[in-house]
Amino acid sequence: MKQAAIPDTLGGESFEEEAREGWLSWVSSVDHKKLGIMYLLGSFFFFLVGGILALLMRVQLAAPNNHFLSPQVYNQFFTMHGTTMVFLVLVPMLVGFATYMVPLMIGARDMAFPRLNALSFWVQIFGGLMLYFSFATSGVNGGAPAVGWFSYAPLSETAYSYGPGVNYWILGLLGIGVGTITAGINLIATIICLRAPGMSIRRVPLFVWMTMITAFLIVVVMPILNAGLVMLLIDRLLNAHFFRADSGGSAVLWQHVFWAFGHPEVYIMILPAFGIISEVIPVFSGKPIYGYDFVAASTLAIAFLSLAVWAHHMFAVGLGHAFDLFFAISSFAIAVPTGVKIFNWTATLYQGRIRFTTSMLFALGFLLMFTIGGLSGVAFAAVPIDWQMTDSYFVVAHIHYVLFGGTMFALFAGVYYWFPKISGRMLNERWGKVHFWLTLIGFNLTFMIQHVLGMLGMPRRVFTYPALPGWAEMNMASTIGAFVLAFSVLIFMVNIAISLRSGAVAGDNPWDAWTLEWATTSPPPPENFTHGVPPIRGRRPLWDLAHPDRTDEMMMKLVK
Amino acid sequence: MPDKTKLGVGLFLLSEAIFFLILLLAYVYFHSVPSDGPSAANSLNPMRTLVFSICLFLSSATIHLAGRSFRQGERRGVSLWLMLTVALGGIFMFGQAREYLGLFAHGVTVSTNLFGCTFFTLTGFHGLHVLFGLGGLGALLGVAMSGRLGQVKPSGFEAVTMYWHFVDAVWVVIFGVVYLWPRLS
Numbered sequence: 001m002k003q004a005a006i007p008d009t010l011g012g013e014s015f016e017e018e019a020r021e022g023w024l025s026w027v028s029s030v031d032h033k034k035l036g037i038m039y040l041l042g043s044f045f046f047f048l049v050g051g052i053l054a055l056l057m058r059v060q061l062a063a064p065n066n067h068f069l070s071p072q073v074y075n076q077f078f079t080m081h082g083t084t085m086v087f088l089v090l091v092p093m094l095v096g097f098a099t100y101m102v103p104l105m106i107g108a109r110d111m112a113f114p115r116l117n118a119l120s121f122w123v124q125i126f127g128g129l130m131l132y133f134s135f136a137t138s139g140v141n142g143g144a145p146a147v148g149w150f151s152y153a154p155l156s157e158t159a160y161s162y163g164p165g166v167n168y169w170i171l172g173l174l175g176i177g178v179g180t181i182t183a184g185i186n187l188i189a190t191i192i193c194l195r196a197p198g199m200s201i202r203r204v205p206l207f208v209w210m211t212m213i214t215a216f217l218i219v220v221v222m223p224i225l226n227a228g229l230v231m232l233l234i235d236r237l238l239n240a241h242f243f244r245a246d247s248g249g250s251a252v253l254w255q256h257v258f259w260a261f262g263h264p265e266v267y268i269m270i271l272p273a274f275g276i277i278s279e280v281i282p283v284f285s286g287k288p289i290y291g292y293d294f295v296a297a298s299t300l301a302i303a304f305l306s307l308a309v310w311a312h313h314m315f316a317v318g319l320g321h322a323f324d325l326f327f328a329i330s331s332f333a334i335a336v337p338t339g340v341k342i343f344n345w346t347a348t349l350y351q352g353r354i355r356f357t358t359s360m361l362f363a364l365g366f367l368l369m370f371t372i373g374g375l376s377g378v379a380f381a382a383v384p385i386d387w388q389m390t391d392s393y394f395v396v397a398h399i400h401y402v403l404f405g406g407t408m409f410a411l412f413a414g415v416y417y418w419f420p421k422i423s424g425r426m427l428n429e430r431w432g433k434v435h436f437w438l439t440l441i442g443f444n445l446t447f448m449i450q451h452v453l454g455m456l457g458m459p460r461r462v463f464t465y466p467a468l469p470g471w472a473e474m475n476m477a478s479t480i481g482a483f484v485l486a487f488s489v490l491i492f493m494v495n496i497a498i499s500l501r502s503g504a505v506a507g508d509n510p511w512d513a514w515t516l517e518w519a520t521t522s523p524p525p526p527e528n529f530t531h532g533v534p535p536i537r538g539r540r541p542l543w544d545l546a547h548p549d550r551t552d553e554m555m556m557k558l559v560k
Numbered sequence: 561m562p563d564k565t566k567l568g569v570g571l572f573l574l575s576e577a578i579f580f581l582i583l584l585l586a587y588v589y590f591h592s593v594p595s596d597g598p599s600a601a602n603s604l605n606p607m608r609t610l611v612f613s614i615c616l617f618l619s620s621a622t623i624h625l626a627g628r629s630f631r632q633g634e635r636r637g638v639s640l641w642l643m644l645t646v647a648l649g650g651i652f653m654f655g656q657a658r659e660y661l662g663l664f665a666h667g668v669t670v671s672t673n674l675f676g677c678t679f680f681t682l683t684g685f686h687g688l689h690v691l692f693g694l695g696g697l698g699a700l701l702g703v704a705m706s707g708r709l710g711q712v713k714p715s716g717f718e719a720v721t722m723y724w725h726f727v728d729a730v731w732v733v734i735f736g737v738v739y740l741w742p743r744l745s
Binding site: 184188189192193195219221223226227238239241247250253257 | 562572574576578579586670673677678681
């Protein structure tokens with residue numbers, strides 16, 4: 001073992017905090033593990049808030065011509081639900097896992113910039129609180145923003161949204177944007193500069209690969225949103241004209257700017273999820289990932305293509321035939337590298353010794369649900385289908401299959417996989433499986449039927465609907481599904497609470513996994529690897545360590 | 561492996577470049593729409609701005625020389641060149657302030673028309689970046705003057721330098737597009 005294997009990553013910053021105790025040791029922490037846990041807890045808190053908003057909306061939609069929520073409140077709720085889930089749940093939860101796991105996986109002691117790491121987290125939290133403060137604004141025009149999560153102009157301009165809600169939305173997102181960009185910079189610098197000796201860039205775990213590419217996307221596209229936000233803010237506060245068609249501005253420019261950010265953002269929310277799946281499936285199949293290079297390279301392809309597909313959100317604007325054609329083709333093309341990955345994971349499962357742990361069940365659930373979401377998504381690349389389906393519940397169903405069936409399932413897989421490492425205790429598998437099946441049933445009951453509602457013409461973002469044949473029943477089914485889903489989250493929380501107290505002690509490597517985070521104790525000590533990092537001669541250092549007679553290196557030579 | 565500070569600053573500047581690119585695209589997008597009232601062609605004075613711009617361009621050279629002195633351990637040289645850099649940056653800010661006041665006096669503000677809102681947004685954010693850079697340079701200068709230059713890491717010095725060159729480079733593009741473009745047509 002190389003004792004000197006850990007590069008100088010800290011500048012002596014991280015250990016000052018050991019003297020502090022209690023909550024102060026968390027608030028003042030610059031340790032990537034504590035910050036990672038705080039990211040996960042913070043985003044889970046917002047997940048509950050956003051989920052409650054969704055439940056209230058589903059109650060309103062349970063019956064036709066319902067008056068449980070007023071139209072104004074309903075508009076505020078779907079705006080806040082979407083904004084919360086995208087900016088305060090999925091991205092920070094993925095960043096949280098990356099913040100916790102990446103330094104461990106590459107054999108580093110901390111992130112490249114520990115203080116910046118803390119700044120990123122706190123700026124995002126305060127951005128989120130700023131966003132929610134909008135509920136406290138009073139008066140006729142008060143309340144939260146009610147313009148949808150993409151805040152289309154001119155609706156988001158003062159002429160139509162006079163209250164301060166949209167201002168809070170802008171300032172909150174600017175804070176979150178700045179925090180996310182700095183987190184992205186930090187992750188890239190960590191992965192490029194702090195890998196342990198032997199951990200070449202072609203040997204890092206795929207989760208690290210996905211995180212790095214995601215972080216590049218963050219650095220490149222979040223400033224596009226920030227630029228759009230400041231222009232909107234200048235319009236609203238200084239009476240400028242960027243997006244105001246009545247004085248020469250262009251509402252379509254906002255759509256271009258927002259979606260030039262917004263579509264890559266979708267990949268920011270899914271690529272790290274791909275990374276989690278690429279860790280979980282091989283370990284529980286007992287086989288190395290099939291086609292590591294293809295998984296990594298196809299991710300690069302997705303990242304590049306994602307920068308050139310944004311206007312498929314704008315087919316209904318009427319931008320012209322040539323324009324539509326270009327974005328239709330690029331949107332079809334991006335399905336190819338995504339499909340490559342599905343085959344990689346399936347091929348990894350093939351002839352594997354599969355262990356059906358809860359984590360693996362969620363990963364398999366991801367494969368199915370994400371494929372459904374991907375298929376309904378690629379359908380939108382066909383312009384006429386988009387014209388027919390846009391702004392209907394078909395879109396709502398699609399995005400939830402991708403972001404819940406995809407990202408959330410992967411995140412649950414990640415929680416069950418890494419909880420033992422983070423807490424030192426196993427999550428209860430029996431409760432875990434109940435959680436999984438309830439999630440799968442509740443999720444499909446909620447959203448599968450919405451495809452049909454969308455095809456029948458039910459528009460999204462309308463607070464109620466007439467009693468057309470079948471609509472009441474289908475909406476009721478969807479609402480029941482939402483409550484099943486909510487119940488599954490309760491079971492998950494109970495499982496966490498019980499397992500934290502009395503779960504089986506995990507040990508260093510409960511899953512017989514191969515990557516470096518499992519080489520240290522659970523939970524890891526402050527400096528991560530007290531006894532140095534094990535030698536790294538391949539992609540699976542712990543496998544090599546456990547099987548010195550048939551390391552990956554030897555097997556590669558045999559194959560050749 | 562690359563230096564983490566330089567890499568981090570480089571990535572930060574990449575994100576800044578994209579931020580400015582979007583503001584610039586908004587400017588160009590609306591510039592092509594003919595409109596009455598103030599415009600780049602009838603409201604801006606490229607020659608006067610060029611004088612101030614040259615100060616900013618020169619400051620890139622002076623900070624480069626400051627860096628050379630820093631690497632050679634010449635404390636006095638560092639202070640001198642940094643002072644000159646701050647002065648040149650200050651002159652640029654003075655020039656921009658005068659230009660803004662002149663425009664305000666003629667009733668050109670951010671709410672006047674599309675030229676006003678895109679021009680002030682683009683150049684205003686650049687000005688804010690210059691101010692921020694002057695803060696960083698001022699901090700370095702303060703450290704240099706108090707004789708604690710030995711505590712400054714080379715990568716820290718390099719970070720401020722990179723940022724300042726970036727602010728300069730953004731102005732080259734803005735000057736070309738906002739001030740020279742309308743003169744060419």
